[in-house]
Amino acid sequence: MANQLSRLDQVFAALADPTRRAIVMRLCAGEASVGELADPFAMALPSFMKHIHVLETSGLVLSEKSGRVRTCRLSPDALLSAEDWFQHQRAIWEARLDRFETYVMKLKKERAAAKRSSKMIKKTTNKTINKTTERKGS
Amino acid sequence: MANQLSRLDQVFAALADPTRRAIVMRLCAGEASVGELADPFAMALPSFMKHIHVLETSGLVLSEKSGRVRTCRLSPDALLSAEDWFQHQRAIWEARLDRFETYVMKLKKERAAAKRSSKMIKKTTNKTINKTTERKGS
DNA sequence: TAATTGGTTAGCCATGGGGCTAACTATAGG
DNA sequence: CCTATAGTTAGCCCCATGGCTAACCAATTA
Numbered sequence: 062m063a064n065q066l067s068r069l070d071q072v073f074a075a076l077a078d079p080t081r082r083a084i085v086m087r088l089c090a091g092e093a094s095v096g097e098l099a100d101p102f103a104m105a106l107p108s109f110m111k112h113i114h115v116l117e118t119s120g121l122v123l124s125e126k127s128g129r130v131r132t133c134r135l136s137p138d139a140l141l142s143a144e145d146w147f148q149h150q151r152a153i154w155e156a157r158l159d160r161f162e163t164y165v166m167k168l169k170k171e172r173a174a175a176k177r178s179s180k181m182i183k184k185t186t187n188k189t190i191n192k193t194t195e196r197k198g199s
Numbered sequence: 200m201a202n203q204l205s206r207l208d209q210v211f212a213a214l215a216d217p218t219r220r221a222i223v224m225r226l227c228a229g230e231a232s233v234g235e236l237a238d239p240f241a242m243a244l245p246s247f248m249k250h251i252h253v254l255e256t257s258g259l260v261l262s263e264k265s266g267r268v269r270t271c272r273l274s275p276d277a278l279l280s281a282e283d284w285f286q287h288q289r290a291i292w293e294a295r296l297d298r299f300e301t302y303v304m305k306l307k308k309e310r311a312a313a314k315r316s317s318k319m320i321k322k323t324t325n326k327t328i329n330k331t332t333e334r335k336g337s
Numbered sequence: 338t339a340a341t342t343g344g345t346t347a348g349c350c351a352t353g354g355g356g357c358t359a360a361c362t363a364t365a366g367g
Numbered sequence: 368c369c370t371a372t373a374g375t376t377a378g379c380c381c382c383a384t385g386g387c388t389a390a391c392c393a394a395t396t397a
Contacts, residue, residue, distance in 0.1 A: 070215055077212035078355085079205075082284075089291040096373060106374070108356050115354090129364040129373050137292060140285065146220075147282040153227040154275060216385085234343060244344070246386050253384090267343050267394040 071119035072143045080104070081112050085121060085135065092134035095124075209257035210281045218242070219250050223259060223273065230272035233262075 075081050084098055099109040113133065116122035120139035124131050213219050222236055237247040251271065254260035258277035262269050 067217065069220065070217060073211050073220075074215035074354095077208055077215055079208060080355095082207065082211075086288060086291070089288050090295055094373085104355095105357060107358085107376080110375070111355070126374085129362095131374070135292065137289070140288065140292075144282065144285040144289065147278065147285065150224060150227050150278065151275070151282065153224075154273065154278075157228060212384095218385095232343085242385095243387060245346080245388085248345075249385070264344085267392095269344070 068120060068139065069143065069146060071115075072121060072139050075115050075119040075121055076143070078112065078115075080109075081116055084112060084116060084133075085140070088122065088133060088135040092132055095131045095133065098133060206258060206277070207281060207284060209253075210259060210277050213253050213257040213259055214281070216250065216253075218247075219254055222250060222254060222271075223278070226260065226271060226273040230270055233269045233271065236271060 076085070080102060083101075087093065087098060095106075095110070095113060098113070099106060102109060113122065113124065116133075117124060120136060122133050123136045124133040126132075214223070218240060221239075225231065225236060233244075233248070233251060236251070237244060240247060251260065251262065254271075255262060258274060260271050261274045262271040264270075
């Protein structure tokens, strides 16, 4: 009970394996038994079951046993939470790009104005731009 | 295609580690030197450098050394390709849901018709319908 | 030139992941 | 009742991963 990894850790770790990604892709098309899922893979069943187990503990897959057959289905929640992570990062990234772009536009204007009214001071301003991208809040 | 998969392997594996996800999140806010990146982590530098290296070979991060300082920045391509994967899976999933739903609608109609014209045969149909109501919007 | 700073290389260690076989349980079918 | 089917459990192997220290460049800076 000491070190519980975050759900994202488990979801990404689960999806880092091509076999498991293939299983998820297969389950996107509908539920299936372990045997059906395992069929395309040249792998011993116990090995395959480990993958299923990883997917289950990551929350990506749910399964239920009835009789001697275990049926697996996708639980889209974990998938969505990972997708959310990407979208969140992208939002931050794009916001920064926007801020940067407007900043550069402002600089451009200022530079143009300075050029119009003066002689030549642009070298240092240019360097300042690099510094800013490097670090924002610290 | 197989090439792309192995890249996904690396991207997901890279993101499966909380340290590395934190680095990516930090880099979404702008580029930084290795030292700056390492600062928040209670970890020896060589260990930290391994994470940077993993991120670089996964294609998530680019770095450039000038003088004795190595500056890292995010390369959004890999991030986007992973996000695409999710969106693709979700599309398939949702398409299936739609197909399933129309199928159930068809069943409902048929059941209503059967009920109108016959006695009582609802057992299995009923079970199928419950499955649908269980998850609808997602 | 000497010392400091910022990374890098090399090598060690413990753990965990992904694969296997063999043997076992439990249902379904003949 | 007997056998085949579908998973499951146990245990072994190998190598990748994530952490460490120690020693080593190579730029800056005093």
